[in-house]
Structure formats: structure tokens, C-alpha cells
Amino acid sequence: MSRILVIDDEELVRNVILEMLEREGYDVVDADSPEQAFVRLEDPAVSLVISDIIMPGLSGLDLLTEVRSRRPGLPVILVTGAGTDENLAEAVVRGAYAVIVKPFSRAELRAVVAAERARSIAR
Amino acid sequence: MQGSMDSAARIHVVPLQDDVGGLDTAERAHERQLIDAAVAVNGAADLDEAFAVLTETALSLLGADRTSVVVWDANVQRGVVHASAGAGAEHGPREVGPGEEAYQAAVTGRPLVTRSTPVNDGEPASTLALSHLCCRVSVPVLFEGLPRMTFDAGWRGDQDEAKVQCAIWTLQTLGTLTRIAYRTEQERNRSRDRAQLDAVLESVGDGVIVLTPQGRLANAAARRLLGIGPDVEPRPELVSGRTLDGRPLGLDETPSAVAWRTGEPAHLRLRITSGDGVERVLDASGSPIKADDGSTIGAVTLFRDVTAEHNEGLVLERFREQLFDAMPTALAIVDPQTRAILTVNRLFCELTGYDADEAIGLTPPYPWWVRPEDFADADWAPGEGTVRIETRFRRRDGRVVPIELTRFVVHDSAGRPAATVALISDLSERRRFEQQIVQSGKLAAIGELAAGVAHEINNPLFAILGLVEFLIADAEPGTRTHERLSLIERTGLEIKDIVRALLDFAREPSEERTVVSLSKVVQQTIDLVRRTSLSKDIEIVERYPREQCLVEGSRNQLKQILLNLLSNAQQAMPTGGTVVVSVEQEDDWLVVKVEDTGPGIPAEVLPHVFDPFFTTKRELGGTGLGLAISLSIANRHGGDLTVQTQPGRGTSVYLRLPAGERTER
Numbered sequence: 135m136s137r138i139l140v141i142d143d144e145e146l147v148r149n150v151i152l153e154m155l156e157r158e159g160y161d162v163v164d165a166d167s168p169e170q171a172f173v174r175l176e177d178p179a180v181s182l183v184i185s186d187i188i189m190p191g192l193s194g195l196d197l198l199t200e201v202r203s204r205r206p207g208l209p210v211i212l213v214t215g216a217g218t219d220e221n222l223a224e225a226v227v228r229g230a231y232a233v234i235v236k237p238f239s240r241a242e243l244r245a246v247v248a249a250e251r252a253r254s255i256a257r
Numbered sequence: 258m259q260g261s262m263d264s265a266a267r268i269h270v271v272p273l274q275d276d277v278g279g280l281d282t283a284e285r286a287h288e289r290q291l292i293d294a295a296v297a298v299n300g301a302a303d304l305d306e307a308f309a310v311l312t313e314t315a316l317s318l319l320g321a322d323r324t325s326v327v328v329w330d331a332n333v334q335r336g337v338v339h340a341s342a343g344a345g346a347e348h349g350p351r352e353v354g355p356g357e358e359a360y361q362a363a364v365t366g367r368p369l370v371t372r373s374t375p376v377n378d379g380e381p382a383s384t385l386a387l388s389h390l391c392c393r394v395s396v397p398v399l400f401e402g403l404p405r406m407t408f409d410a411g412w413r414g415d416q417d418e419a420k421v422q423c424a425i426w427t428l429q430t431l432g433t434l435t436r437i438a439y440r441t442e443q444e445r446n447r448s449r450d451r452a453q454l455d456a457v458l459e460s461v462g463d464g465v466i467v468l469t470p471q472g473r474l475a476n477a478a479a480r481r482l483l484g485i486g487p488d489v490e491p492r493p494e495l496v497s498g499r500t501l502d503g504r505p506l507g508l509d510e511t512p513s514a515v516a517w518r519t520g521e522p523a524h525l526r527l528r529i530t531s532g533d534g535v536e537r538v539l540d541a542s543g544s545p546i547k548a549d550d551g552s553t554i555g556a557v558t559l560f561r562d563v564t565a566e567h568n569e570g571l572v573l574e575r576f577r578e579q580l581f582d583a584m585p586t587a588l589a590i591v592d593p594q595t596r597a598i599l600t601v602n603r604l605f606c607e608l609t610g611y612d613a614d615e616a617i618g619l620t621p622p623y624p625w626w627v628r629p630e631d632f633a634d635a636d637w638a639p640g641e642g643t644v645r646i647e648t649r650f651r652r653r654d655g656r657v658v659p660i661e662l663t664r665f666v667v668h669d670s671a672g673r674p675a676a677t678v679a680l681i682s683d684l685s686e687r688r689r690f691e692q693q694i695v696q697s698g699k700l701a702a703i704g705e706l707a708a709g710v711a712h713e714i715n716n717p718l719f720a721i722l723g724l725v726e727f728l729i730a731d732a733e734p735g736t737r738t739h740e741r742l743s744l745i746e747r748t749g750l751e752i753k754d755i756v757r758a759l760l761d762f763a764r765e766p767s768e769e770r771t772v773v774s775l776s777k778v779v780q781q782t783i784d785l786v787r788r789t790s791l792s793k794d795i796e797i798v799e800r801y802p803r804e805q806c807l808v809e810g811s812r813n814q815l816k817q818i819l820l821n822l823l824s825n826a827q828q829a830m831p832t833g834g835t836v837v838v839s840v841e842q843e844d845d846w847l848v849v850k851v852e853d854t855g856p857g858i859p860a861e862v863l864p865h866v867f868d869p870f871f872t873t874k875r876e877l878g879g880t881g882l883g884l885a886i887s888l889s890i891a892n893r894h895g896g897d898l899t900v901q902t903q904p905g906r907g908t909s910v911y912l913r914l915p916a917g918e919r920t921e922r
Contacts, residue, residue: 147716150723157727188712215712215719216760237719237753240726 136251137161141171141185141197142213147236151184151213154240155247168192168200175204182250187214187225187233198228209250213238290318291430298438303445307438308340311408311431316342319424321410322390326435327359328406336360336407345389359407362395366404368425369395372415392416394424398432400439408432462561464539466491468513469546469555482539482562484531499528501538512543513558520545520553526563538567587681589616593666593674596621608660608683610653625650627657647684659684711756718756722749755882772917773815775806775847776840782819783838786827794833797823801840806847807917810894818890818898821883822851822910829855829908842916846896849912857904866900887912 138160142148148164155162163180165171168191174180183201187194198210209231225233232246294314301307308326315324325341336353353359362369371393390411398406408428416424458465464479475483475491483496493514498506506527508514515523523543530536541560545553581588587605589598597620601613609616609625622629631648643665650660661682669675725746732739783797808815826836834854841848858866865871869885884898891898896914 144716146720150720153727154723157730215715236715237722237749239722240730 136181137179138182139180140164143189168197183210304442312342323411358395362397363404396428464560466558484533512541513556516543516545517556538564589679591677593677776801798837808914814890818887821887826853852909854907858902
């Protein structure tokens with residue numbers, strides 16, 4: 135069972151991402167903070183994480199590192215509003231699968247997620 | 258005067274006889290009357306009363322029908338009948354002129370007897386006119402050798418020689434009494450005048466000192482101001498006088514001394530330490546006292562205490578000067594008529610490089626003018642209102658500075674132009690500042706702002722675009738709702754592009770600089786444009802030099818500039834045209850010229866083409882950042898980007914970059 139965990143502190147943004155994925159037929163769960171996210175990660179069905187980078191408390195990048203240590207191999211896609219070079223570079227270094235810059239369309243999200251899913255299945 | 262001309266022909270002068278016969282009873286009575294008259298004259302209250310006594314006495318003594326006293330002016334030009342008695346006595350003064358007997362007597366200084374045939378026209382005795390008199394005697398009365406009065410007597414009937422002689426003698430005696438009356442009167446007047454003068458002098462607030470060879474007089478105010486007691490002679494040594502700058506004043510330099518010496522009025526403001534030790538500032542005016550012959554026989558000095566006024570004026574003057582110098586703008590005060598510089602402040606000297614001493618007194622054309630035509634006389638004529646000129650000044654060191662000059666005319670209390678005030682601002686600082694703002698400050702500020710707000714804008718923008726996308730997906734295609742939602746989406750995407758462009762703009766160049774061939778970069782970019790976005794109506798002509806044109810820089814950033822320039826050229830020619838792209842070497846510079854055949858850039862738009870967010874193509878997706886970013890990249894490469902345009906002919910954009918090593922192909 136493939137389930138996607140969406141983490142964003144902004145409810146409106148989170149809900150839009152959720153609906154985009156739902157409309158693509160994915161099974162989704164959400165978290166509004168890294169703490170809640172770690173609870174959701176107990177669920178073994180979660181096979182992909184999509185997280186905002188800029189959040190109060192633990193940033194998306196720190197969360198990425200944490201996820202990599204808790205569940206190595208679990209792919210993480212980061213979402214950012216300000217695609218600065220530093221953010222992108224660090225995200226790649228820390229092992230993010232991809233970084234998507236907001237605002238993105240449903241088609242863009244679909245392309246990235248679909249590509250990752252295909253890669254996961256192929257493994 | 259009537260009748261006097263007729264009688265003039267019959268005048269004959271009778272010499273005065275001094276020997277008069279012995280006294281009989283009648284003569285004693287005569288003498289008695291004279292003594293009474295003398296007593297009466299002496300006791301008379303004034304000259305009029307004395308003259309009345311004298312004319313009455315004469316009338317009675319001589320048995321005359323009429324007597325009168327004529328008083329003459331100093332030059333014996335004009336006489337006035339001062340008193341008269343007897344028939345036809347005149348009331349009120351009557352002028353006596355040449356041709357009358359009294360006049361003849363006065364002029365010759367000798368008694369005059371006239372006899373004439375009386376005109377008998379039946380007039381009653383009470384209205385006796387001069388022409389009715391048969392015999393008349395006029396006796397001059399001399400004061401200090403000059404005839405001052407004439408004493409006249411007249412009879413209806415003819416008088417014998419003895420009677421006439423007696424009359425002359427009597428009138429002379431009475432004349433002596435007249436002199437007494439006159440002198441008494443003069444004395445009375447003099448002491449009254451003197452008392453009045455003294456009272457006036459003592460009561461005036463100004464100090465008055467009168468200097469004559471006989472001595473000095475000072476009024477109460479003078480004694481108070483100079484600190485001299487009432488019984489002390491007001492000698493100048495008692496007061497130590499100084500000029501306003503403190504130089505001791507010589508005794509021959511006081512206004513009274515100067516007026517006496519030169520015979521001309523003298524004015525001086527001076528400092529004194531008064532006799533009682535008080536410091537004062539006095540305004541003193543000395544005037545000469547002149548004798549009748551014009552020689553100076555003394556001097557009068559008037560002075561008043563202006564200490565408070567002077568100190569106040571001094572403080573104000575100093576305050577004004579300091580304020581004038583401290584003004585944060587260059588100032589020049591100019592004579593509105595001659596345009597001579599009256600004064601300038603410190604900043605003016607700094608701005609022009611000329612000292613105040615050098616500037617003051619100069620008249621146009623001033624040495625700092627670069628464009629005298631900017632100061633046309635008509636514009637400078639003293640009038641109402643304020644005139645503002647933007648021009649340039651040449652400093653004394655030759656440097657030319659842009660300035661803004663504002664001038665206005667100050668009027669005096671009578672409304673006449675009193676001074677022209679010119680305020681001059683140095684625009685070079687402002688210009689530099691403006692340029693910095695535009696070229697670096699503004700861009701840097703925008704860059705910082707962009708990175709900061711991009712996240713804040715992108716989150717809600719993502720929500721809007723995501724939700725709109727859902728709605729579009731749910732809406733029936735072709736409906737108004739679908740159409741409008743698509744419009745919202747497109748608008749949202751425009752915002753996305755702007756924010757993206759801002760972020761690109763803010764991003765520091767991450768790409769490493771290498772030595773690249775500018776010709777190759779241009780070629781590659783044009784290829785890209787040809788393959789992707791070039792309109793089929795547009796032809797691109799390329800011109801390259803034989804040498805490789807090498808520059809040190811970022812290939813992608815240089816491509817970005819060219820893409821921008823090509824895109825602009827293409828958008829400038831929606832109906833098609835030609836773009837000529839050339840690469841040339843000019844000394845140490847490589848120049849890429851992108852020339853279009855579009856309509857050119859309007860003059861009002863040209864100054865703004867490099868301004869961030871300035872665009873005329875918002876509807877075509879223009880962000881207004883293309884040229885701003887291109888200029889920023891060019892600057893980062895040590896180069897420049899300039900625009901030339903000819904309305905109706907097209908626009909040329911020049912990218913200039915410092916040339917790197919040259920290698921032969």
C-alpha cells in the first residue's frame with residue numbers, strides 16, 4: 135500500500151497539495167508540524183514524504199535528515215516558496231529526491247511524484 | 258498813495274537849524290509835556306502804547322492835524338505805519354512805499370518839509386487824507402546810524418518857518434523818546450526770548466551744548482548724559498570720547514569742534530565714559546553758528562543716548578550675519594539694479610571657490626557663469642515672484658558643478674526692489690545620490706526584498722493557483738465560469754513570473770567566470786532564438802569580426818542579456834522587421850550592438866527603460882526586469898549597457914564589455 139505523507143504548517147497550502155494528490159488517486163495523510171509528522175511516520179504504509187522547507191521549529195531540511203535516520207530509503211520531496219540556491223543545494227546534499235518550487239501546478243506535482251513512484255516500483 | 262505823486266514836484270528840503278530861541282511860558286508848558294511824554298513812554302507796557310503816547314503828544318505840542326510813526330525794515334525798503342493820531346488817523350498797519358515823504362526822509366536820513374496846495378474837495382475833517390494836508394514834516398530817527406523810523410506831522414494850513422523848525426526839533430526830541438521806547442521793547446523781547454530759549458533748552462531730552470568764544474553752555478540733558486554737575490563748565494576734557502571701535506577721540510574730532518573748524522555740519526556716533534563713569538553710545542550732530550558775514554562764530558551740538566538702540570542693533574547685526582553664514586544653502590544678495598554682488602555667505606564661497614572679498618562688488622557676467630544665456634536680463638529684471646534656473650557654475654578651480662538657482666526680490670517698506678536674493682543648491686551631490694539609488698541602491702533593495710517576500714507571496718499564490726486549477730477542472734469547458742477561472746489562473750501565473758524574475762534578479766551569480774568567446778555566445782543565442790521563438794516576419798542579420806572576441810564572464814548570464822535584447826527587439830516589431838546583431842572591438846572594449854527597425858522609444862519612456870518594474874509590455878508578459886537585470890549583469894562584468902533610439906527609425910542597444918585576451922582563430 136502506497137501512502138503519501140504531506141507536511142506543511144499552513145493549512146491552506148497543505149490542503150491544496152492533499153487535494154492535488156487525491157485527485158491523482160493517491161492515498162494521503164497529513165501533518166501540520168514535524169512532531170506530528172514523526173507520529174505519522176510510525177505508519178509503515180507511508181512510502182513518500184512531501185514536506186515544506188520553511189516551517190516554525192524544525193525546518194524541512196532538518197526533518198529530511200531526521201527522516202533519513204529513522205527510515206532510511208524513504209524518499210522525501212521538498213517544497214519551497216523561495217527557491218534559493220542554498221536551499222536547493224543543501225536539500226540535494228541531504229538526500230532529497232526532489233525540490234519543487236511553489237507555486238507549482240497539479241501537472242508539475244504529478245510529474246515529480248509519478249517519476250518517483252515509478253522509480254520506487256522499479257526497485 | 259493817492260496824491261503823493263502830484264506833491265512830489267513841489268518838495269523842497271529845509272536844512273535843520275539847531276539854535277532854538279529861549280523859553281517862554283508856552284515853551285515851558287511845551288517842555289512839561291515832553292517830560293510827561295518821556296515818563297509815559299518809559300512806563301508803557303509795550304511799543305504800541307509808547308508810540309500812541311508819542312503821536313498824541315506830538316499832535317498836541319505841534320497843533321498838528323495829524324501825526325504818525327513809520328517803522329522801516331533794515332534795508333529801508335518797506336515801512337509800516339505803526340501808530341498815528343489826529344484827523345484821519347490810520348487804524349491798523351499800512352505800508353509806506355517810495356514816493357512818500359516819510360520814505361524820502363528815511364532814505365536821506367534828514368528831516369523833510371513839504372508844502373503843497375491842498376486839495377479841497379469838501380471832505381469832512383474826520384476823514385482827512387494825506388492830500389488834504391498843506392504842510393508836512395518828516396523826521397528820520399536813526400538807530401546806530403541807520404534810519405529805523407520816521408516821525409511825521411502834517412497841517413491843513415500852511416505853517417511859517419519858525420513853526421516848522423519848532424516842529425522838527427520837537428519831533429526829533431520825541432524821536433529820541435521813540436528810541437528809548439524801542440530799546441526798552443527790544444530789551445523786553447530779548448529777555449523774554451532768552452527765557453523761552455532757556456526753558457526750551459532745559460526741557461528738551463536731547464543734550465545741547467553751545468560753544469561760543471565767550472564760553473560753553475550745556476542744558477540739563479547734556480549735563481546728565483555727560484555726567485557733568487550743574488555748576489561745572491562743560492569742557493570736553495571731562496568726558497573721554499572714543500570711536501565705536503574704541504579709538505580715543507581727539508578734542509578736535511568732536512562734532513562741535515569739527516563744525517566750528519570747518520563751518521559744515523558734522524555727525525558722529527561715539528562711545529563715551531561720562532564724568533560719573535557710565536559707558537554710553539551717543540549720536541552727536543554739530544552745526545556751526547554763523548555771523549551775518551558768514552564767518553563761523555561758534556557751534557551747537559545736539560546729542561542723544563543711543564546705547565540701547567546701538568547694542569540691540571549690534572546683536573541683531575551679528576545674529577543676522579551668523580544666520581546668513583549658517584544657512585545650509587549658498588546665498589548671494591545682489592543689487593536689483595546694477596546686479597552687483599552685495600554679499601555672499603560661507604556656502605556660496607565653498608560652492609564657487611571664490612572668497613567673499615573677491616565676489617562682493619562683481620557685476621555680470623560673473624566668473625562662475627558657464628551659460629550666461631541662462632541669466633537673460635529679462636528674466637532677472639526686478640519683478641514679482643520667484644525664478645528658478647537649473648544651470649552650471651564653473652568653480653574657481655575650473656570644475657563645473659550642476660546647480661539650481663532660485664532668486665526672488667526683496668522690497669523695501671516703500672515697495673521698491675531693495676535686493677535680489679539668490680539661493681544656489683549644488684546638484685552634483687543630489688545627482689550622484691540619484692544615480693546611486695537607481696543603479697545600485699534600488700536594485701539591491703529590490704533583491705533583498707524579493708528573497709524576503711517571495712516565500713510570503715508564493716504560499717498564498719500557490720493556494721490560489723491550486724484552488725483555481727481544481728475549479729477549472731470541475732467547470733464545464735466553454736462556460737463563462739470556466740473562462741473567468743482561466744483568467745484568474747493566467748493572472749496568478751503572471752504574478753508567479755514576476756516573483757520568479759525577482760528571485761533571479763536577487764540571486765548572486767553562482768556560475769563561475771571563464772574566458773568565453775563573445776561571438777560564439779552571440780551566435781549560440783541567436784540559434785536558440787531562431788529555433789524557438791523567432792517570428793517568421795523577422796530577419797536576424799549577424800556580423801562578426803575575424804578575431805575571436807574573448808571576454809571573461811558567465812556564458813549563461815551573457816546569453817541571458819542577449820536573449821533579453823533579442824526579445825525586446827522582436828517585441829518592438831510586431832509586424833516584422835530586421836534585427837542586426839554585430840560584435841565589434843573598440844580599443845579595449847568589445848561591443849555587441851543589437852539594432853532593430855522598430856518605432857523607437859518615446860522620449861518620455863527612454864529615461865526609465867532601465868528602471869526595475871518599468872514595462873510598456875505588461876500585457877505581453879513583460880515584468881519590467883529584463884533590461885534592469887541585463888544592466889546589472891553587464892555591470893557585474895565590468896561593462897555597460899546603453900540605449901540609443903531614433904523615433905520612427907529604430908533602437909540600438911550597446912553591450913560593452915572589457916576585452917579579455919585576444920587569440921587568433
